[in-house]
Amino acid sequence: MANLSKERQEALLKILHYIQDGGDFATAKKMFQEAFDKVDVSEITAAERELIAQGLDPRKIQYLCNVHADVFRGNIKENKENPDFSMPGHPVNTIKQENVVIKSLVNDFLLPNLKKWEDNKSDETLDKIKQALSDLATIDKHYARKETSLFPLMTKYGITAPPQVMWGVDDKIRRLIKQANEIANTDPIDAEKLDKAIKETSHEVLEMIFKEEDIMIPMIDEVASPEDWENVKQEEKQIGYTLINPPMNWKPKAEPKAAGPISVDNLSSLFINFKEGSLNLKQLSAILDMLPFALTFVDANDKVAYFGGGANIFPHSKNAIGNSVFSCHTPASKPIIEKIFKEFHEGKKNEISYWFTPKKMGRKLYLRYYAVHDDNDQYLGCLEVAQDITDIEKLTGQKKTE
Numbered sequence: 001m002a003n004l005s006k007e008r009q010e011a012l013l014k015i016l017h018y019i020q021d022g023g024d025f026a027t028a029k030k031m032f033q034e035a036f037d038k039v040d041v042s043e044i045t046a047a048e049r050e051l052i053a054q055g056l057d058p059r060k061i062q063y064l065c066n067v068h069a070d071v072f073r074g075n076i077k078e079n080k081e082n083p084d085f086s087m088p089g090h091p092v093n094t095i096k097q098e099n100v101v102i103k104s105l106v107n108d109f110l111l112p113n114l115k116k117w118e119d120n121k122s123d124e125t126l127d128k129i130k131q132a133l134s135d136l137a138t139i140d141k142h143y144a145r146k147e148t149s150l151f152p153l154m155t156k157y158g159i160t161a162p163p164q165v166m167w168g169v170d171d172k173i174r175r176l177i178k179q180a181n182e183i184a185n186t187d188p189i190d191a192e193k194l195d196k197a198i199k200e201t202s203h204e205v206l207e208m209i210f211k212e213e214d215i216m217i218p219m220i221d222e223v224a225s226p227e228d229w230e231n232v233k234q235e236e237k238q239i240g241y242t243l244i245n246p247p248m249n250w251k252p253k254a255e256p257k258a259a260g261p262i263s264v265d266n267l268s269s270l271f272i273n274f275k276e277g278s279l280n281l282k283q284l285s286a287i288l289d290m291l292p293f294a295l296t297f298v299d300a301n302d303k304v305a306y307f308g309g310g311a312n313i314f315p316h317s318k319n320a321i322g323n324s325v326f327s328c329h330t331p332a333s334k335p336i337i338e339k340i341f342k343e344f345h346e347g348k349k350n351e352i353s354y355w356f357t358p359k360k361m362g363r364k365l366y367l368r369y370y371a372v373h374d375d376n377d378q379y380l381g382c383l384e385v386a387q388d389i390t391d392i393e394k395l396t397g398q399k400k401t402e
Contacts, residue, residue: 015028090233091229095145105132105136113125114198118191133198140174141241145235148315150216151167152328154220169211171330173204179197293387297381349371355389366389
């Protein structure tokens, strides 16, 4: 990360405070030009992190995000791009491929057809708009991969403010696309509302491309290791891709690995005695990996320690191991998670359950959170057990033989 001078940080904070307090864009841009020639990405994000430390709600920063981007656009120091990013199959190459298609969908198809429809109101042109909005809705996969793998990677290296802000903006874009789709499929169509919805959606989508490629990726490149990128690559298949075919396989160049935790295979003969019986580590690992649940264990310090189980319910990232559990959830769900852990730490509850059917999945989920204690009632952490109970609910009668 850049070594930030106090003077530069104070100058950036002054500009951001001016924007936060409702200052106009032209003055903010002038303030920047008077104080700086070029600014490093890490200086911008450090300034935003300082705003959060001073008490500004990250959700408020997300509404300032486009103004920040506009003020700094064209004045961000260009860093030489990592040559690995040009390799087909590299996660960054995939993100940029998707962005090329998304940008073309907006600029070369959606907006031109909106203008054409406003002139002729033809059903054929309206159908093209509806198709474009339907295609644009698949941007959810692009954002979900970012939120699942890249945000934990940033948090792992202490880059905490940008993910908080960007996640909120991603959710805003999802809502805008949904609203535009609803307006386009309402009869009769309110032309003024459709124009406003599509133009606002298009603007936010294009701004996010700039933020991803000019701000987020250079920041991650400063800290990420080849192993980090390999984790990101392996996790892509959990979610899928937006408007492109699955990319080529990619692996980083092999590097000598530092000594790490001893693998289960090397300790297969080591047995663990339980209250009733014993298992060797290989047996225990195999059992945990086949259980029909998605398991997550969060330690006593609220850090993610383990993912396991044989059910593929929620996408997750190895890069989240060691991160705060609160950084792994959307801004909307974070208050619920905070309440669960507060009650577990205070000993008010030992088990909390939820059941619901996410629209995207169309399957009923049963989520259970257990406070884990040792024999002395010392809190060790929280075990989350997620289960798909759709087929279980359909069971009727009895089955006693095969």
